[in-house]
Amino acid sequence: MKEKSNIYQYDIAALILAYLRNEIDDEGRSKLEAWLDESDSHKVLFARVQDEELQIKDIRKIVSYDADKAWTEVTRKVARRHRRKLGTVYRVAASVVVVLGVSLALWMSRDKKSENKVVEVAEVVKIVPGRPMATLTIASGAVYHLDSLDNVELASVFAANDGKEVVFTDLQRPDSLKEVRYNKIEIPRGGEYKITLGDGTHVYLNAQTELRFPESFANSDRRVVYLSGEAYFEVAKDAAKPFIVRCRDYDVKVLGTSFNVNDYEDEKDSKTTLASGKIEIDMNGRQTVLKPGQQAVIKAGRVDVKEVDVEVYTTWMKENFRFQSETMEEILKKLARWYNIDVIYMGETVKNYHFTGYLPRYANIADVLELLSLTTKIKFELKGKTVTVMEK
Structure with missing residues (x-):
């Protein structure tokens, strides 16, 4: 029985290798899809072996017990040869990583009673993982649980809600309000939610996040919202009304753009990452302008700007x-x-x-x-x- 199990492990490893090399046939693809459907752990492993950076790290561990020294030696020798040779070296090493990784993971999933389980x-x-959950508190003090709420008409907006996303339609006209009143949406731990504000701005709210936003944008020359937690904004353009996200220690000013703000109270620093457009960080009267691909790290009263891989910080909602x-x-x-x-x-x-x-x-x-x-x-x-x- 043990021998059959080992054969199964290496069969799956071979299928994954064929897939990564674009050499898998229809029969192999069907077998691989069936294996993936067996459990979430298989999907986790499959996602891992497709990540090139992780493969490189595993290769370094395999080539020698002294990984850093061994990898330096390998890359030094490879550099002497033609660059096309590197692809062959990488594919062979990656094959070892995939086979060992798949075998190890399958062995561990069977050995649930082992005293050495990780x-x-x-x-x-x-x-359970997070799901759409949100509480809406409107300016009058009334509270609504959005994950169990259908469409509702409030004092100044109509909220079209499907249990995953709520779309606010502003019912107010200019000069119909004398003051700007705020609604509040709260996402608990283990929750997420999407909202579309009355101006057309889309906001993706992460777990343990609070967003305060105007009941209506009609009677204001600016669109100001208050954030605690993490949110990704796709701001509707309106040159006459700048959009401002107010965090604990700074403001993010935009006209129309896409960006992510991470400003949790239990974090040592705050990060604002720009995906497209242009934004300005205003902290204590000092302005810092970001371009796409840049991130502002706010810590201890300072704003440091660096180039980043934007997808790392702007795709968490996927x-x-x-x-x-x-x-x-x-x-x-x-x-x-x-x-x-x-x-x-x-x-x-x-x-x-x-x-x-x-x-x-x-x-x-x-x-x-x-x-x-x-x-x-x-x-x-x-x-x-x-x-x-x-x-x-």
Whole structure:
């Protein structure tokens, strides 16, 4: 029986390799799709082996116990040869990584009773990924739960809601209001929601986020909203009315553009990342202009601008989280908000392991933790809704 299991592992590895090389036939594709449908852990593994950066890191681990020294030697020798040789070297090494990685992951998924599991489940409690959840508090004080609310006509807007997104249509006309009153939408831990403001601006709200926005934009020369948490904005253009996002320590001013703001109270710094258009960071009267592909990091009263891979910071609302050399502490903060879990660290060292790659947003938490453990020297214990992080 054991021999048959090993054959199955290598068959799957071969199918994945054929897929990565665009050499898979229809029969192989059907087998691979059937394997992916068996469990979320298979999807997690498949996503991992498609990430080139993660493959390179695994190659470094395999070529020698002294990875840094070995990789330096390998790249030095390869550089002497024609560049086209590098593709062959990479494909061969990647094959080893895929075969070993698939075999290891399948072995671990079978060996759930092993004392050396990288994810120990000490107490079974259903932990689900985030889903659309939001509470709307309007200016009058009335509270609505959007995930269970149908369309509703409020004092100054009509809210068309489908349980995942709410679209506000402004019913007010200019000069019909003498003051700007604010509504508030709150996303709990384990939640997400999309909204379209009365001016046509689309906002994607992440878990543990609060957005305050005007009941109506009609009687104001600016569009000002207040954010705590994380949101991605696609701002409707209106040259006559600048759009301003107010955070704890600074404002983000735009006319029409797409950008992400991450400003959680429990984070050491705040990040604003520009996808398109042009924005201005206003902090204590000092202005900093961002161009597409730049990120402003606000920390300790300073604004530092750097070039970044925008997709890492602006695609969190899609199917996968993407991380680029982030610490385990940074990653687990995001997972804690999304899965509504608590995290305990057994020592400071485990917080500083780094991870680069993709993690599926809607997978089982145990599978996500297993993937993280496969790439580092840490393991996890899952008890109730608490994750304990420790060294292997």
